[in-house]
Amino acid sequence: MSCDNGTAKPTLTADQVLPVQYGELNDILGFHLRLANVALFQDYQATMGDLSLTPKQFAVLELILINPGTSQIGLAQSLRMDKATMMAIINKLEARNAIERRQSKIDRRRQELFVTEDGQKLVDTARQLRSEHEARFTTRFSADELKMLFGFLNRIYAGAKIPAYEEDEA
Amino acid sequence: MSCDNGTAKPTLTADQVLPVQYGELNDILGFHLRLANVALFQDYQATMGDLSLTPKQFAVLELILINPGTSQIGLAQSLRMDKATMMAIINKLEARNAIERRQSKIDRRRQELFVTEDGQKLVDTARQLRSEHEARFTTRFSADELKMLFGFLNRIYAGAKIPAYEEDEA
DNA sequence: TATTGTTATACTCTATAACTATA
DNA sequence: TATAGTTATAGAGTATAACAATA
DSSP: OOOTTTTOOOOOOOOGGSSSGGGGGGOOOHHHHHHHHHHHHHHHHHHGGGGGGHHHHHHHHHHHHHHHTTHHHHHHHHTOOOHHHHHHHHHHHHHHHHHEEEEEESSSTTTEEEOOOOHHHHHHHHHHHHHHHHHHTTTSOHHHHHHHHHHHHHHOOOOOOOGSOEEEEE | OOSOOOOOOOOOGGOOOOOOOOOGGGGGGGHHHHHHHHHHHHHHHHHHHOOOHHHHHHHHHHHHHHHHTTTTTHHHHHOOOOOOHHHHHHHHHHHHHEEEEEOOOTTTOOOOEEEEEEHHHHHHHHHHHHHHHHHHHHTTTHHHHHHHHHHHHHHHHHHEEEGGGGGOOO
16 A cells, blocks of 8 residues: 555565564565664674663764763754653763763753763774674665665654654644 | 765754754664654554554564464564563453464464454554554655665665574584 | 473663752 | 753563473
8 A cells, every 4th residue: 555565575585584474564664674673783782792882872972972062951852762761871871981961051950961081982992893783784785775775764754753842732 | 984975974854953963873874773763653653552552562463464373482583572572462462352372282382373353353443544654654755765765674684683593602 | 302381570761750950 | 931950650671581381
């Protein structure tokens, strides 16, 4: 109903030796997206395991690096999560001395966030490991294909609402 | 390092009015994949909310429909999750009379799984709602683009290992 | 011995709600 | 009144380990 894929529908490869047929699921975007996510995450963990830095913690570190002094609220919005959830991530990163909070002098409600020297070292190591992890997947694509894939994914999440920060439905 | 995207790198669109720069994250496949997943999941929940059928529960129903009599182990492998996790999903679906367990007569360790009449009705309703949800995203792509996207995602998870069922590392 | 299902448990992630201090 | 941060808490999802029945 949503797309024509009568003969060319992608199915799981034989080397997975899976015991079931996928049927209707082969037409579901979210199903394939999730499998891709799981595959990526499992490889991420196998590669980064020793660092014990989750993808989200890593993303937060990168965001603070490129936006020094940003707030927890800003980060939460950017990664589509609740401020209390972000709080937990920030706490963990602070506990291992990767970032620090400094109360803003302009608006004393705000905690400005910065990456410490230790945090920078952590990021450097993590980037190195991650680039190995990334390569295991990106090498499956040509440069043009990769550009297309990123564009497609962007088209999926572009314009997404952030429920916690929408105005009330009146 | 992993791919060239000097000028054409996909960035977040302006209509999201996000307060931060994404920096290095723009080059990370997993980051875009996750944002796409979040966007899709939020729309899924908004659409299917009343049915209270998670994407995984839905997937399990579809899998049992296309593989009547399949086992919990088979389902767990197919969806890359632990057998104990699958157990919880099966229990929930059985509790609302969507599926039933029948002990196999050939191998009495196995519970063969079947979708009940109630379960079929649930699937019918869910499919209807989901097709509306799907359309909100698939209409952003041409038929050819969609075929490419599915193929790309398949390329990412093809050959993924299922850790729980690999042989021991000796 | 190995496998299927099961149970108990614990851990992580997440959001909600209520609170504080500021604005 | 509204916002940034905080805390407590509860729910969902997940995996691990141990076990029973069966192969």
